[in-house]
Each structure stands twice: as structure tokens, then as C-alpha cells.
Amino acid sequence: MKTPERIDILQEFVAQYAREEMLAFFEFTLERAGHEPLPGLGRISQPKQGSSSLRYLSLAFVFDTPNEAAKTAIEQVLAHLTETSLRASLPQAAGLVPTPSMHTGPEHYIRQIDILLGAHTTPDKRFISESLMPALHKILPLQFSEVSWWEVRPQGLHDASHAPQAREEHGTSLVASLKNFFHRFSKSEDT
Numbered sequence: 268m269k270t271p272e273r274i275d276i277l278q279e280f281v282a283q284y285a286r287e288e289m290l291a292f293f294e295f296t297l298e299r300a301g302h303e304p305l306p307g308l309g310r311i312s313q314p315k316q317g318s319s320s321l322r323y324l325s326l327a328f329v330f331d332t333p334n335e336a337a338k339t340a341i342e343q344v345l346a347h348l349t350e351t352s353l354r355a356s357l358p359q360a361a362g363l364v365p366t367p368s369m370h371t372g373p374e375h376y377i378r379q380i381d382i383l384l385g386a387h388t389t390p391d392k393r394f395i396s397e398s399l400m401p402a403l404h405k406i407l408p409l410q411f412s413e414v415s416w417w418e419v420r421p422q423g424l425h426d427a428s429h430a431p432q433a434r435e436e437h438g439t440s441l442v443a444s445l446k447n448f449f450h451r452f453s454k455s456e457d458t
Contacts, residue, residue: 287312287325291395294412297330299340305330307341307409308442311399313390322384323364324399330376331442341376342368347406348380356402359388375441392416 289312297305310327328345332338350363362383369377382399384390390399396414404411 286315288315289417290324290390291392291414291416293400293414295407295409297340297344297409299337302336302340303333304410305332305337305341306442307331308445309403311395311414322386322388322390324382324384324390324395325379326382326403327377327379329442329445331440332374332376338376341378344408345378345380347408348403352406353382353402356405357382357398359385359394359398360402361385 289310291311293309293311295307295309297307299305307328307330310325310329312325312327313323314321328341330337330341332341348363348365350360353360353363360382364381364383366379366381369379388394400411400414403409
């Protein structure tokens, strides 16, 4: 039986950049009674102009998972984000499209959730800061940090395509690797 190849997640995020326009990212923490808190990273992106007739934002949630209990806790938290809870907190949302979690190995958990937006909603910084993030704060029992806006400098695109691969060695934190990568090409502002 052939052993499945390991996925280079950092390269997958760079490849995703080719299909979508990354707008921002944020850090968060899942507090757990009697356990170490789980740090995570969230990414907000939209389809590149002209690539889709749908108006949506993609949310990607990335966690390092030390054990199966951590994965269960993450799944329970993300289960709070439903179409009903989203529409109650974010009236501009027209729908929600969850995707199955991405399995890259037992040490990581990645989940993407697409939020379909109404025709008159512009997913700009103001919408993200004043509508989307407050809705996520209300729905998800996570501790959120400030939003960092993705603004690639001219050399950024060249550098991103030649970024060192994220090694999935024992003890390597995917969240820390992605944070470092994202912070190299962004600026932070308070939400």
C-alpha cells in the first residue's frame, strides 16, 4: 500500500492565493478548561475579480492539534458557526457553505467556511472590521486578536512563490509557520 504524501501547507496557502485574493488574517485562541489553550490562525479571502459570479468571503481556520481531544474541541467550537447563527449576527450574509476539514496529518486541523454575501454587500476593510469580525466574536467562543490586512508589497509576490517550504517535522507548529509567513507581507490595524 502506497503511503500518502505529506502536504506542504504553506505551499497550499500560496497556491490558494493564485485562485483567491487574501484580504486579511487574524489570530485566535481556544480556551479549554483543564487543558492548554489552542492557538489558531484565521484567513479571510475572496474570489479574484472576474473568477466567480458569486460574491463570497472564504474563512479558513487553522489549528495545531496536539491530540484527538483538541480536534473534538475545535469541531465543537466551529459547529457554532451555522447559517442560522450567521444570519442572526450578520444580516448581509445570504448563506454559508462549510467544507470538510482538510486532513494534513494528525497534528493539524484546517477548515474552510465560505460566507455568501448579498448583492449589495462590499467585502471591504470596513465590512470586515465593523460587521464580519463582530459577528464572529459573537458566534464563536474564541479569543480573537486584531486583524492584519494583507497588503503584499511589490517584492512580496515574487518572495511568496519562492517561500521556504513549511516542514511538517515533529514539533513544528503549522500555526506559527503561517503566522510568520503572513506577517512578512502584511500590516496590522485594530478591528
